[in-house]
Amino acid sequence: MTTTSAVSLTGVTKKYGAVQAVAGVDLTIRAGEVVALLGPNGAGKSTTIEMLLGLVRPDQGNVQVYGGTPTDAITKGQVGVMLQSGGIIEDAKVGELLNLVAGLHTNPMPVQEALESAGIADLTDRKMKGLSGGQKQRVRFAMAILPQPDLIVLDEPTTGMDVESRRDFWASMHAETARGRTVLFATHYLEEADSYADRVVLMRNGKVVADGTSAQIKASVSGRTIRATVPGADLAALASLPGVRNVETRGDVVLLQCADSDDTLRYLLNNTPAHDIEVTSADLEDAVLAISAGSAIKERETLA
Numbered sequence: 001m002t003t004t005s006a007v008s009l010t011g012v013t014k015k016y017g018a019v020q021a022v023a024g025v026d027l028t029i030r031a032g033e034v035v036a037l038l039g040p041n042g043a044g045k046s047t048t049i050e051m052l053l054g055l056v057r058p059d060q061g062n063v064q065v066y067g068g069t070p071t072d073a074i075t076k077g078q079v080g081v082m083l084q085s086g087g088i089i090e091d092a093k094v095g096e097l098l099n100l101v102a103g104l105h106t107n108p109m110p111v112q113e114a115l116e117s118a119g120i121a122d123l124t125d126r127k128m129k130g131l132s133g134g135q136k137q138r139v140r141f142a143m144a145i146l147p148q149p150d151l152i153v154l155d156e157p158t159t160g161m162d163v164e165s166r167r168d169f170w171a172s173m174h175a176e177t178a179r180g181r182t183v184l185f186a187t188h189y190l191e192e193a194d195s196y197a198d199r200v201v202l203m204r205n206g207k208v209v210a211d212g213t214s215a216q217i218k219a220s221v222s223g224r225t226i227r228a229t230v231p232g233a234d235l236a237a238l239a240s241l242p243g244v245r246n247v248e249t250r251g252d253v254v255l256l257q258c259a260d261s262d263d264t265l266r267y268l269l270n271n272t273p274a275h276d277i278e279v280t281s282a283d284l285e286d287a288v289l290a291i292s293a294g295s296a297i298k299e300r301e302t303l304a
């Protein structure tokens with residue numbers, strides 16, 4: 001028996017004028033996976049999401065959702081969507097808006113259940129225009145789960161939420177993923193990807209530059225980060241050390257991503273006034289930075 005993928009993007013590209021927003025993406029998401037889409041601003045995450053929702057037509061390539069077109073899947077209520085903006089009528093009350101959305105679907109969950117799952121049952125009679133950014137995000141989340149979709153797609157769902165709201169939001173999401181729903185979410189919060197995703201897809205300049213579990217992505221960047229206070233550091237000299245992959249500064253503090261931290265430490269202690277030295281293993285953030293820096297170098301080499 002063959003299992004149809006939830007999402008299948010093959011060779012997908014999209015150009016806006018001179019900007020290559022998406023430059024050949026292949027991505028398959030299996031049913032039940034929770035996938036985080038990471039990448040710096042302008043990496044192509046939102047454009048990829050818009051193409052898999054049928055909101056934007058790719059220039060080239062093929063997009064399938066549950067083996068059909070995105071529009072078919074959405075019409076059948078197979079996909080719940082939470083985008084960064086839109087979808088909200090400012091003059092409507094929260095309960096009215098959700099009833100309206102429920103009326104558009106064939107098999108919605110009871111509106112009260114969606115309100116409770118999103119933690120906004122107390123906001124039912126409030127007008128949208130009076131809500132905070134974080135509360136509006138929760139209404140969008142309630143709208144996304146209302147059709148009882150198989151796939152939930154969320155573009156930066158926790159932007160504008162405080163720490164407590166983010167935690168509550170992910171607890172609600174966890175209840176949805178426990179029901180076996182497939183989830184794709186774009187985020188800038190690496191700890192969200194680390195904590196909640198089975199799989200992390202890292203984009204840069206319109207391409208997928210890493211794809212795996214958070215543990216695999218961290219492991220692909222073996223090595224350490226050295227953080228040290230180095231007044232008057234010679235950054236070029238540090239960057240040219242054999243074991244150093246990347247150098248960043250924050251004032252007098254230097255962050256060095258190293259394949260070989262022992263040699264780099266020896267150099268710092270013998271040749272510079274470095275003090276307050278800390279050495280840490282790569283976390284997901286280091287891995288993402290290192291992979292992004294590495295792919296930038298590869299791109300420059302290709303151009304040269």
Ligand SMILES: Nc1ncnc2c1ncn2[C@@H]1O[C@H](COP(=O)(O)OP(=O)(O)OP(=O)(O)O)[C@@H](O)[C@H]1O
Nearest residue numbers: 016019020021039040041042043044045046047048
């Ligand atoms: N409608 C549009 N018209 C013109 N350019 C666009 C449009 N949408 C996206 N772009 C450009 O395409 C590139 C990719 O943008 P996209 O929004 O997909 O990235 P992103 O990874 O979601 O970024 P962010 O994290 O900032 O939301 C950017 O350079 C962006 O300016």
